[in-house]
Amino acid sequence: xxxxxxxxxxxxxxxxxxxxxxxxxxxxxxxxxxxxxxxxxxxxxxxxxxxxxxxxxxxxxxxxxxxxxxxxxxxxxxxxxxxxxxxxxxxxxxxxxxxxxxxxxxxxxxxxxxxxxxxxxxxxxxxxxxxxxxxxxxxxxxxxxxxxxxxxxxxxxxxxxxxxxxxxxxxxxxxxxxxxxxxxxxxxxxxxxxxxxxxxxxxxxxxxxxxxxxxxxxxxxxxxxxxxxxxxxxxxxxxxxxxxxxxxxxxxxxxxxxxxxxxxxxxxxxxxxxxxxxxxxxxxxxxxxxxxxxxxxxxxxxxxxxxxxxxxxxxxxxxxxxxxxxxxxxxxxxxxxxxxxxxxxxxxxxxxxxxxxxxxxxxxxxxxxxxxxxxxxxxxxxxxxxxxxxxxxxxxxxxxxxxxxxxxxxxxxxxxxxxxxxx
Numbered sequence: 001x002x003x004x005x006x007x008x009x010x011x012x013x014x015x016x017x018x019x020x021x022x023x024x025x026x027x028x029x030x031x032x033x034x035x036x037x038x039x040x041x042x043x044x045x046x047x048x049x050x051x052x053x054x055x056x057x058x059x060x061x062x063x064x065x066x067x068x069x070x071x072x073x074x075x076x077x078x079x080x081x082x083x084x085x086x087x088x089x090x091x092x093x094x095x096x097x098x099x100x101x102x103x104x105x106x107x108x109x110x111x112x113x114x115x116x117x118x119x120x121x122x123x124x125x126x127x128x129x130x131x132x133x134x135x136x137x138x139x140x141x142x143x144x145x146x147x148x149x150x151x152x153x154x155x156x157x158x159x160x161x162x163x164x165x166x167x168x169x170x171x172x173x174x175x176x177x178x179x180x181x182x183x184x185x186x187x188x189x190x191x192x193x194x195x196x197x198x199x200x201x202x203x204x205x206x207x208x209x210x211x212x213x214x215x216x217x218x219x220x221x222x223x224x225x226x227x228x229x230x231x232x233x234x235x236x237x238x239x240x241x242x243x244x245x246x247x248x249x250x251x252x253x254x255x256x257x258x259x260x261x262x263x264x265x266x267x268x269x270x271x272x273x274x275x276x277x278x279x280x281x282x283x284x285x286x287x288x289x290x291x292x293x294x295x296x297x298x299x300x301x302x303x304x305x306x307x308x309x310x311x312x313x314x315x316x317x318x319x320x321x322x323x324x325x326x327x328x329x330x331x332x333x334x335x336x337x338x339x340x341x342x343x344x345x346x347x348x349x350x351x352x353x354x355x356x357x358x359x360x361x362x363x364x365x366x367x368x369x370x371x372x373x374x375x376x377x378x379x380x381x382x383x384x385x386x387x388x389x390x391x392x393x394x395x396x397x398x399x400x401x402x403x404x405x406x407x408x409x410x411x412x413x414x415x416x417x418x419x420x421x422x423x
Contacts (some may be wrong), residue, residue, distance in 0.1 A: 008327040013319050013376050013382060019375035023264060029269010039274055042077055042281035042357070043098040047110040052083075053117070055093040056133070058186045059211075064095065064181045064354065071116020073099050075353060076279055080225055094182055094214065097157055110216040115197055120211035131170070131209035131225040132202075133182050137237035140206065149201035168198050182212045183257055192297060229384065231285040235266065238289060244295050250303055253384045260297045261369075261377035269364045283358035291365025294340075298373035303381070305329050322378050337370040 001218075042193060043050075061080045069075050079098035080246075092110070101109060114134065115332050118125055130143055139367050144165040145153075152161035175190070186208055191199050239259050246255035266288060273280060305325035313321055345360035 001042065009248050009322060010327060012326050013323045013379060014364060016375065016379040016382075019371075020379065023268070023372075023376065026268055027271060030274060033271060033274040037274055037277070039270075040277045040279045041078070043100060044282045047219050047226075049102075049106060049113070049216065050096055051097045051098055051099075051110065051113055051216045052217050053095055053211050054181045054214050055095070055211045056182045056208065057210070057331055058093055059095050061095070061354075064097070066099070067117050067120035068099065069114065070120045072102070072352070073113075073116070073289075076356070078353070079281065080354065093182075098219070105218050106163050106218045109218075109412045115211055115320075117211060118195070118209065125209055126207060129204075130206040131210045132176065132186065132206040132225060133212040135206070137166065137169040137173045140172060141166040143205045144169065144198075144201055145341070147201065147205055150195060150206060168194055168202075168275065176212075176241040181214055182214070183208050208286045220325060227282065227285075231288075235284075235288060235292065238292055239263070242292075246296075246300065246303070251309060253381055254303050257377045257384070258296055258303070260380050261294050261299055261327045261372040262292050264372050264376050265291060265365055269361055270367050278360055279357050281357045283355065284361050287358045287361035287365065289415065291362060291369050293368060295306055295369030296373060298337070298370055299330065300378045301329055302326055302373055304376060306378075306381075320380055322382055326378060335368060341366055370395055 059082070061082065064080055065075055065078055068078050077100050081096040081098075083092065083096065084095040097113065099109070099113065103176070109260075118131065118134075118185065130140060132140070133290065145162050148161065152164055156164070171194070172189060186198065186203050186206070189199065189202070239262055242262070243255040243259045246258050269288065269291065273284075274276075302325055306322050307330055309316075309321045309325055310318075344359055344362045347355055348363055351359050
């Protein structure tokens with residue numbers, strides 16, 4: 001194994017008070033911020049508008065985000081997720097767009113997002129033409145009837161021209177739906193059963209835009225509340241499970257110390273997210289569960305080395321044994337955490353807005369998770385062991401104290417028996 005340190009002999013536990021004081025200061029600042037400022041909750045937790053948008057060509061997420069920014073949305077509040085390919089089907093070029101709710105209803109948000117994409121994504125739509133991928137049959141039929149390129153209003157009875165244009169508009173919508181919701185070329189629409197001039201009229205009235213809004217819905221705050229509660233339950237269950245595992249493999253105090261270290265990591269991560277107002281999304285929850293396991297892994301490695309040393313050095317001081325165990329695993333801890341940290345730093349720098357919450361939570365969690373294995377878990381275990389050792393003599397003395405009066409009573413009883421006259 002590669003060793004970064006040759007026979008390290010750092011007194012970590014001797015500096016435990018200073019390390020824990022540092023943790024207390026960070027925790028206090030974080031808790032004050034959580035109470036006073038709260039959290040910057042993302043759309044997943046605070047609620048918002050969720051749109052499914054299908055594009056004619058493969059979408060560019062950066063351009064979509066930039067278009068929405070120009071439309072008045074904060075970039076760090078926009079969640080864009082590309083949908084996967086369906087089994088045995090071609091890529092549908094769909095994305096989910098989640099934004100904070102800014103209008104009174106879902107239709108208002110849909111119009112605002114659609115307008116932002118129309119104006120700033122792809123080629124701009126001609127002002128005098130309809131977007132064939134966004135309009136409905138009624139709007140298209142009204143525009144065709146208004147232009148009346150075929151002159152049907154002059155040759156047909158009143159109302160018949162509108163019916164013919166509506167029939168053609170319904171046909172266009174059916175073709176669009178069969179193509180997956182978007183059309184890229186109006187000339188590809190079959191005109192069987194219609195006057196060929198209707199194709200020219202359609203090109204005069206409309207053009208193929210870059211996208212189509214497939215669905216729009218509002219995610220209420222109640223949904224976010226349910227997600228938050230489930231995340232809390234999952235984290236608590238994970239900690240309880242690890243507590244029982246470590247208690248089974250080691251002792252109860254080892255499990256308690258490890259869970260205290262995990263709680264320390266979670267609270268510091270939450271506190272820093274509150275202090276800097278970093279957004280909390282669903283990916284943050286995944287990162288929190290990851291760092292819980294990562295912190296626990298480091299702690300178990302140190303505790304396992306302490307157990308090995310206790311079997312070999314029964315007469316040595318526990319503090320010296322724990323300190324040696326930390327020093328012996330120091331190279332392993334730094335190499336493992338350092339390599340993981342390099343990957344996380346790359347995510348922070350190049351992961352983009354989508355992974356920002358996840359990567360920042362991992363960055364903070366790995367740093368403080370490694371720190372807590374040394375500065376929190378081991379001192380807690382050591383202090384509790386010393387507390388039990390101090391209690392043992394007191395308990396033994398308390399157990400022996402009642403025996404003294406009984407012994408004295410027996411002696412006095414014997415003296416009385418000797419002094420009693422015999423008959």
